[in-house]
Amino acid sequence: MIIHTKSTVSEAEAHKIAQSTKSAIFHDGARFVLVTPSKMKEVPSQFAGIVEKSWPMADDLQLGSRSYLTETRTVKIGNTEIGGNTKNTLVIAGPCSVESVEQIRQSAELMKRLGITALRGGCYKPRTSPYSFQGLGLEGLQLLSKMRDEYGFSIVSEVRDATHVDDVIEHADVIQIGAKSMYDHGILKACAKTQKTVLIKRGFGTTLQEFAQAAEFVLSGGNPNVILCERGIRTFETKTRFTLDLCGVAWLKEYTNLPVVLDPSHALGYRYGISDLAKACVAMGIDGLLVEVHPNPAVAKSDAAQQLYHDQFEQLLKELKPVANAVGRTIK
Numbered sequence: 001m002i003i004h005t006k007s008t009v010s011e012a013e014a015h016k017i018a019q020s021t022k023s024a025i026f027h028d029g030a031r032f033v034l035v036t037p038s039k040m041k042e043v044p045s046q047f048a049g050i051v052e053k054s055w056p057m058a059d060d061l062q063l064g065s066r067s068y069l070t071e072t073r074t075v076k077i078g079n080t081e082i083g084g085n086t087k088n089t090l091v092i093a094g095p096c097s098v099e100s101v102e103q104i105r106q107s108a109e110l111m112k113r114l115g116i117t118a119l120r121g122g123c124y125k126p127r128t129s130p131y132s133f134q135g136l137g138l139e140g141l142q143l144l145s146k147m148r149d150e151y152g153f154s155i156v157s158e159v160r161d162a163t164h165v166d167d168v169i170e171h172a173d174v175i176q177i178g179a180k181s182m183y184d185h186g187i188l189k190a191c192a193k194t195q196k197t198v199l200i201k202r203g204f205g206t207t208l209q210e211f212a213q214a215a216e217f218v219l220s221g222g223n224p225n226v227i228l229c230e231r232g233i234r235t236f237e238t239k240t241r242f243t244l245d246l247c248g249v250a251w252l253k254e255y256t257n258l259p260v261v262l263d264p265s266h267a268l269g270y271r272y273g274i275s276d277l278a279k280a281c282v283a284m285g286i287d288g289l290l291v292e293v294h295p296n297p298a299v300a301k302s303d304a305a306q307q308l309y310h311d312q313f314e315q316l317l318k319e320l321k322p323v324a325n326a327v328g329r330t331i332k
């Protein structure tokens, strides 16, 4: 159950109620918000006088649910807003990994020329082999910060584990929590303490309920700026890397109040169909698209098979605009 206290309720009073109802508690700028376990369906009578409004909830998808907020939350990525009434579909693009100053600068030059405002690049890569490239770490984050300073991008970069979460929070504008890291409570709780935007990628074996509940860890710590990203789940199929769960996207749009971004690159895993898939994603009326693009994918240090060449991405962007317009959206 979600409880809004009256605005006059003191911190001490609010915390007393939180303790006795085993609630998460934060202040949203106007009042204290308490989130009890969802099995509680009524406000205990001794606290009735201090409650402004309460929402009994079916399950632990609470702050992120449409039963709490009917409108999609508005979330900022740099100067661009997504969700709310914006009808924006923000394209976030860039290489899988930051590899060198030359590579990230070439990427930045392309994105700037094409009007892309959100540059992605991983510096802590969650690889499936310890012998693969693991990312440039802090050096990569510093390169991304330089690109932001020079070109004005917002930077999207991922956290692999809690050891470097503070560095990513410091350098990135959007903290990406990877598919393999979305259950890491150290990361989720650190992201709850900042007001920076957090993009949570769905694990490839994660149910929609678990995915939505990962967002609750961030929301219930007082950070309302959360975006969900579908990037493919594991099915029986082996010809494609994963299976992009568009049914799941329909569910997220119906039942959660969080902006939804789609990542066709990791879902398909191969360059040949990324453009078709990206158009299908945008046709669903989504809030954002995450695409991997590399100046020379043949020599990319991670995800070489799926990253688009620069000319392919330029062409895709042209094709996405009318698709977005057809569903009442604007590519940003």
Ligand code: PEP
Pocket: 096, 097, 122, 126, 158, 177, 178, 179, 180, 201, 231, 266
């Ligand atoms: C990535 O975005 O490069 C990445 C590693 O994605 P995921 O966490 O979805 O595998």
Ligand code: MN
Pocket: 096, 097, 266, 292, 302, 303
């Ligand atoms: Mn990648």
